[in-house]
Amino acid sequence: MPTPEIELLKSRSLPMLIEEEIQRVILSGQYAPGDRINEKELTLRFGTSRGPIREALRSLESSGLIEQIPNRGVFVRRLTPQQAAEIYDVRAFLFALAGRLLAMRASEAEIATLRGFVTAMDDAIAADDTDRYLRENFALHEFIVAHAANPVLASQYLSLIKQLQLYRARNLMLVDSMQVSNREHHEMVEAIAARDPDRAQAAHMAHVMSAKHRLMANAGLS
């Protein structure tokens, strides 16, 4: 009886829609890390039977957002600082590859777009608009990865990003780190504009590692 909103299927299968919705709920924080996810509750929420629900959960498991414990159910994954650090290392290398690839193939239009993001972030910093900064920041990163023309890379990178969202060290971006961060963005984009793969690769990797260190420092780690 509930949720008639999921009538848009036909293109995507029901488990896929359910998967996306559960993912959305997890990433939005409605389900917190460690929370148990109840199948019956989901059948009520979506108005489907357990079959599609269980299929969706299987899919989510391989994406690293939930953990399945036999006979006990599925739980929203809980990331340790250690695990977050490991993800950052992998992310740095993937992002470095994205930067290198983009530097080798970026069009003038793409470069203009990239510069637009950086300028927008400069504006956001000047206006002390953290929300806007974060939005533009995410858009820049996503743009770079999406335009590197390597779907495998994009898929693995996005998977890591999602997992990192489980690690809410509630690190409120300080104006200070926004400035540092955007200086790094500037170097990344200029390296791409210069069509210098090595420089771009280094800049992209340095940027993620720098973000990692900022986060770890924030969390009181090394």
Place this chain on the structure above:
Amino acid sequence: MPTPEIELLKSRSLPMLIEEEIQRVILSGQYAPGDRINEKELTLRFGTSRGPIREALRSLESSGLIEQIPNRGVFVRRLTPQQAAEIYDVRAFLFALAGRLLAMRASEAEIATLRGFVTAMDDAIAADDTDRYLRENFALHEFIVAHAANPVLASQYLSLIKQLQLYRARNLMLVDSMQVSNREHHEMVEAIAARDPDRAQAAHMAHVMSAKHRLMANAGLS
């Protein structure tokens, strides 16, 4: 009468076992890329109902071994040379990270093991024993990734390796390329032994890119 199979069920769920078995069948080539996978056939093969089968297939889909087409079923994924090349690029960067991490933390015992692999491969080349070379080669790569102490890295790397196995360009290793390849292994291992992260990183990346180029050349591409 505790059969081993029942014991396995304690630790791993039925869909997981099914998933592993299907994966084994795919990687062994029994199911070829493009083949359709029939649910009913699988229920007969495994003696289970469709539920666990479908769950296993969902899991396999996110691992990139199969593709799901709505209302048509699941098919063993078919990789284009282009896609294989993309996977190689990502693999190169992940492997570079593995090399770097291992160079920073390898124990004397680990280094000895690594040298053992390289020596074994030299022997295999001398004996023109391709099978043994391939076995040791796989073991070396796996060892490096497993001992880099980054589970996220290991998991993504292994996922790529599995996908690459779908791309059977039947590139029979030539003695020639075995020699080149093992020279690269030597440099990788010595860089690790020297605890030189930058050198190890470069050597590992170069090795994978070199393998990529050998494969692409074999396949008649650039």
Place this chain on the structure above:
DNA sequence: TCGAATAAATTGTCCTACAATCTTCAATTG
């Protein structure tokens, strides 16, 4: 032989059922 009509097979989903296991919570015991 070709194409259309028909039959068969397959997927996607729901439902009910039930054993195995986990969780809860109250009664019992030390």
Place this chain on the structure above:
DNA sequence: CAATTGAAGATTGTAGGACAATTTATTCGA
């Protein structure tokens, strides 16, 4: 009173039947 036990109750894991929607195979007619 705290800790333990143990019986309900809940939940997961799996089976199996059912059926609409869709795809694939087959047959038949032109």
